[in-house]
Amino acid sequence: MKAPPGVSPSDFAKALSEFEQAVGKPWVFTADEDVALYRDPYSPFLGEPDELVASAAVAPDGVEEVQKVVRIANQYKIPIYPVSTGKNLGYGGSAPVFSGSVVLDLKRMNRVIEVNEENAYALVEPGVSYFDLYRYIQEKGLRLWVDVPDPGWGSPVGNALDRGGGYLMAQFRNHFDSHCGMEVVLASGEIIRTGMGAMPGAKTWQNYKSGFGPWVDGIFSQSNFGVVTKMGFWLMPEPDAYLSGTVYVPKHKDLIPLVRILNYLENTRVTNGMPDLGSPLLGIPMIQQIDIWNRGEGPAPPEPELASLLAKSEGGYSPELEQYALAHGISYWSLKLTFYGAPKANEANWEFAKEKFSAIAGAKFVDNESYKLPLTAEQQEKVHKPQFGIPSLAMFSIGARSRINPDPTSGHMWFSPIIPRTGEAIFEANRVFSEAAKKYGIPALAFSLPSCYWERAFIFIFAFPVTRDPATNQKNRAAFRQLVQIAAEHGWGEYRTAPAYQDTIMSTYSYNNHSLLRFHETLKDAVDPNGILSAGRYGIWPKHLRKTPA
Amino acid sequence: MKHVGLSAIALAWLLGGLTSAAQDQGQRIPSSWTTTTISGEGKPRGYVEYEKYCSACHGAGAAHPGTMALQAKYKGAEPAVLDQRTDLTSELIKTYVRNGISVMPFFRKTEISDADLDLIAAYLTRNNKQ
Numbered sequence: 001m002k003a004p005p006g007v008s009p010s011d012f013a014k015a016l017s018e019f020e021q022a023v024g025k026p027w028v029f030t031a032d033e034d035v036a037l038y039r040d041p042y043s044p045f046l047g048e049p050d051e052l053v054a055s056a057a058v059a060p061d062g063v064e065e066v067q068k069v070v071r072i073a074n075q076y077k078i079p080i081y082p083v084s085t086g087k088n089l090g091y092g093g094s095a096p097v098f099s100g101s102v103v104l105d106l107k108r109m110n111r112v113i114e115v116n117e118e119n120a121y122a123l124v125e126p127g128v129s130y131f132d133l134y135r136y137i138q139e140k141g142l143r144l145w146v147d148v149p150d151p152g153w154g155s156p157v158g159n160a161l162d163r164g165g166g167y168l169m170a171q172f173r174n175h176f177d178s179h180c181g182m183e184v185v186l187a188s189g190e191i192i193r194t195g196m197g198a199m200p201g202a203k204t205w206q207n208y209k210s211g212f213g214p215w216v217d218g219i220f221s222q223s224n225f226g227v228v229t230k231m232g233f234w235l236m237p238e239p240d241a242y243l244s245g246t247v248y249v250p251k252h253k254d255l256i257p258l259v260r261i262l263n264y265l266e267n268t269r270v271t272n273g274m275p276d277l278g279s280p281l282l283g284i285p286m287i288q289q290i291d292i293w294n295r296g297e298g299p300a301p302p303e304p305e306l307a308s309l310l311a312k313s314e315g316g317y318s319p320e321l322e323q324y325a326l327a328h329g330i331s332y333w334s335l336k337l338t339f340y341g342a343p344k345a346n347e348a349n350w351e352f353a354k355e356k357f358s359a360i361a362g363a364k365f366v367d368n369e370s371y372k373l374p375l376t377a378e379q380q381e382k383v384h385k386p387q388f389g390i391p392s393l394a395m396f397s398i399g400a401r402s403r404i405n406p407d408p409t410s411g412h413m414w415f416s417p418i419i420p421r422t423g424e425a426i427f428e429a430n431r432v433f434s435e436a437a438k439k440y441g442i443p444a445l446a447f448s449l450p451s452c453y454w455e456r457a458f459i460f461i462f463a464f465p466v467t468r469d470p471a472t473n474q475k476n477r478a479a480f481r482q483l484v485q486i487a488a489e490h491g492w493g494e495y496r497t498a499p500a501y502q503d504t505i506m507s508t509y510s511y512n513n514h515s516l517l518r519f520h521e522t523l524k525d526a527v528d529p530n531g532i533l534s535a536g537r538y539g540i541w542p543k544h545l546r547k548t549p550a
Numbered sequence: 551m552k553h554v555g556l557s558a559i560a561l562a563w564l565l566g567g568l569t570s571a572a573q574d575q576g577q578r579i580p581s582s583w584t585t586t587t588i589s590g591e592g593k594p595r596g597y598v599e600y601e602k603y604c605s606a607c608h609g610a611g612a613a614h615p616g617t618m619a620l621q622a623k624y625k626g627a628e629p630a631v632l633d634q635r636t637d638l639t640s641e642l643i644k645t646y647v648r649n650g651i652s653v654m655p656f657f658r659k660t661e662i663s664d665a666d667l668d669l670i671a672a673y674l675t676r677n678n679k680q
Contacts, residue, residue: 027660034659037648041655059660089655107660113576123576131585131606136577152585152606295618381611391585393606394613399653401619408619408652 001030004055004079004100006544012055015076019058019102022068027108029057038086038103040095042411042466044473044480044500052095052499054081057103063185063229069104070227071189073532080104081534082227084126084158087151090414090463090498091162097499098535098545104227113230114206117142121180121206123232126157130391143238145389147172152391157231161221163496165453167274167387168236169340170266173453175233176221181205183230184220187528192226206232222496223520224534225527236340236389243339243346244273244368247357248280248331252317254360255333256423261356262335263421266455270349273338273387275452281325281332282316282447288336288384294397296404306330315430316447336368338387343372399465411466413476413500415483417492418457419450426450429460429492436486442479459495484508499536503547506539521546596673599666600633603657608632616654636678640671 003012019028029035038054045051058080060066073080079101086094086105094103110127115137122144124133130152137144147166149159160175172178181195195211196202209215219225249258265271278286283302285293292298302310306328309321325332337353339346350367357363371379375388385392399409419425430447437443450458462483464476481504484494488508497505509516520540524531531542541547582591584601607616610631621630629635647667650656662670 029659033648037656037658039656041650057658085661086658087655093655094658105658105660107658110579111576112579125576128579132579132583135583135585136579139583291613295612297612381613385613392613394615396607396615396653397613397618400615401622401652403618403622406622411653411655 001032001035002055002100004102005098007076007078011076012078015072015078016056018072019069022072023058023060023065027059027061029059038094038096038105040089040093040499042089042093042413042498043095044413044464044466044477044498046410046466046468046470046473048470048473052097052099054094054096054103055100057105059105059108061108063109063183063191066104066106066109066185066227066229067189067191070185070187070532073102074187074189074530077530078102078532079535080532081537082106082126084155084161085129085153086158087129087154088158088162088164089151090412091496092499095499096534097502097537101535106227106229109229112136115140115142115144115235116206117144119207120144120235120237121232122146122156122235123181123206123230124156125230126155126228128157129153129155130159134389134391137235145236145238146233146391147175147178147236148386148389148391149175150386150395151393152386153393156233157228160231160233161228163221167384167453168389169272170269170274170455172234172236173274176218178234179217179231180207180209180234181232182217182220182228184226184228186226187530187533191229206234219523222538224537224540225523227533238373238389239340239342241341241343241346241373242273242369242371242388243343243350244370245337245350245353246366246368247335247337247353248364248366249333249335249357249360250326250331250362252322252332254363255426257360258333258335258357259421259423259426261359262337262452265337265353265356270352271337272340275338276336277449277452278334278336279316279332279447279449280334281321281330282310284447284449286334286336287451288387291384291394291397294400294402294405296402310446313446315427315434331364343370346370398463409465410468412463413466413480413498414496415460415462415464415480416495416497417460417483417487418454418495419460419492421452421454421456421458425458428490432486432490433460433462433483436483440479440482441475442483502536502539594669594673596669596671596676599662599670600673603662603666604632604670607654619652633674635674638674638678640668640675643667643671643674 003009016028035054035056038057043051058069060069079098081096081101082104083094084106106126108127109125111125112128113123115122130148133146147168149164149166160179163176165173181197183193185191194217196208197205198211220228262275276286276288278284309324313321339349354365399412401408419429450460453459464480467473484504494505506517524540525543531544535542535545582598585606607614617630644667647657
């Protein structure tokens with residue numbers, strides 16, 4: 001066991017002993033084999049000297065124990081790194097950003113404080129997973145859905161604080177936006193409650209977000225200003241019915257009106273589930289098809305003539321390729337729309353959407369699934385579960401061994417820039433990333449489509465594999481950093497990233513000589529003067545570890 | 551004993567009044583709950599722990615990446631669904647849970663305790679030939 005950087009072995013020993021008094025001896029982990037479990041299983045530094053590792057871990061069971069641990073850490077200036085369920089794989093897992101920190105593992109704090117059916121909200125602790133909350137709601141027979149991300153073992157608190165997303169109605173998909181009220185332990189050990197929770201005996205903590213005065217909740221996401229110990233979320237009342245339909249359009253340039261019409265329909269709430277773009281011609285699956293395709297149950301490989309045209313096309317286009325598609329009735333683009341609500345309203349909204357998309361010459365429509373809810377057990381096995389608020393781990397088919405992937409990865413990291421929600425932006429981003437891929441030798445698809453989680457912006461999600469070969473990982477890291485810079489030069493920023501890239505990405509948010517980062521640092525110095533909380537998280541370093549921005 | 555019990559109730563009630571415990575305490579996730587709604591009632595603890603931690607990836611049917619991976623690896627020579635295997639050893643199970651393999655991560659002791667891991671190993675080796 002090694003003391004954290006800058007902490008003397010004797011101070012570390014005293015702090016550990018006091019941690020044991022605070023949380024109980026079994027919940028302070030110092031043995032090498034136990035501490036190793038706090039490594040990031042998907043670390044892009046896997047097995048290299050620069051891998052981010054913990055020095056110890058402490059697992060409190062309740063806000064009072066969190067307060068005690070934070071106060072002890074402050075006294076001995078021990079860097080601590082809170083994690084909730086530690087399952088944001090690809091974004092850091094349970095490993096600290098500042099190597100040698102003590103992980104504050106909140107998994108034991110797994111209480112569902114309240115779920116209110118009438119006002120459709122929940123208040124939970126950080127150790128409650130999506131699986132747990134789903135189960136709680138099912139056990140109580142409540143007609144509520146939780147907006148879950150693809151991996152269901154993460155926690156609503158951790159995912160929201162990382163600003164993750166899901167699949168249900170637009171107002172729930174951005175998990176941070178759908179939260180309502182927090183309890184936070186500050187670095188001093190003091191507790192604050194945000195929004196209406198600041199009023200003793202508040203009756204609307206989970207009903208009204210902003211309370212009175214500055215709304216500070218945002219500073220506790222993707223940051224290191226406090227330990228969130230409770231968080232409220234708005235849940236989606238279970239709708240009566242679900243309907244989906246797919247629009248197919250024939251030509252390359254049709255992507256532009258396809259997105260424009262989609263934006264109108266989504267922003268007027270005609271379609272209210274997550275839209276899903278695909279390309280039958282280019283062989284790009286929609287999100288709900290990824291797992292199926294990974295299992296080797298996707299469409300057959302293209303005919304030789306099409307394969308040859310695809311190989312010769314630039315950025316997924318050539319006049320010959322388009323001509324082939326038109327002649328063979330293969331659509332260039334597909335867009336799946338989903339509708340939650342009253343059965344007749346869903347049908348009427350889909351009909352209205354068809355009318356609007358009919359402005360695109362040659363648009364075709366296919367009616368997909370229509371379900372009366374709740375789903376039967378049999379139906380549940382056929383659907384992409386997160387679109388029905390059901391947690392799952394199916395998406396871990398990405399990189400896993402399968403019939404079509406005999407060489408599994410050791411994990412992945414995500415390059416995920418935000419771009420404007422227009423067809424033009426999709427084309428431009430593909431041109432830029434495809435050129436960069438060639439220049440830096442990054443294996444890339446001919447063309448990629450973004451995801452539609454957010455209503456006003458697209459997000460590209462490119463997976464970089466993590467391997468057991470340090471040389472490959474090193475090359476991928478360099479390529480990742482190049483892509484971040486290239487994206488930034490075009491005005492596209494990352495929404496979230498693994499610790500390895502947090503400084504790099506924060507440095508691209510550099511308007512006015514990094515004035516936003518300098519503001520973060522001013523806050524950091526004020527609320528955590530000893531810099532004990534999550535040093536370096538999202539590029540925010542305490543004064544004694546701060547480097548000049550690049 | 552009755553006296554102690556009554557005192558405890560009175561104390562809890564008093565504390566509840568002071569700290570609005572109804573909102574602060576909530577319900578801890580019971581250890582009998584799995585990741586699905588499969589009931590652990592009356593089932594061996596090892597089965598419950600397996601359902602809680604393993605079956606979301608290693609269960610039967612489509613959309614289980616662990617099952618998909620083992621099917622691709624053994625091509626039917628061994629059952630792809632983990633709890634149908636009869637050749638796993640406790641040591642092997644514990645090695646994978648604590649070290650991970652491919653995209654399967656390792657699990658911390660706050661997730662799967664050593665005691666829970668013993669139960670899972672006992673469940674997965676229950677049908678092994680002696």
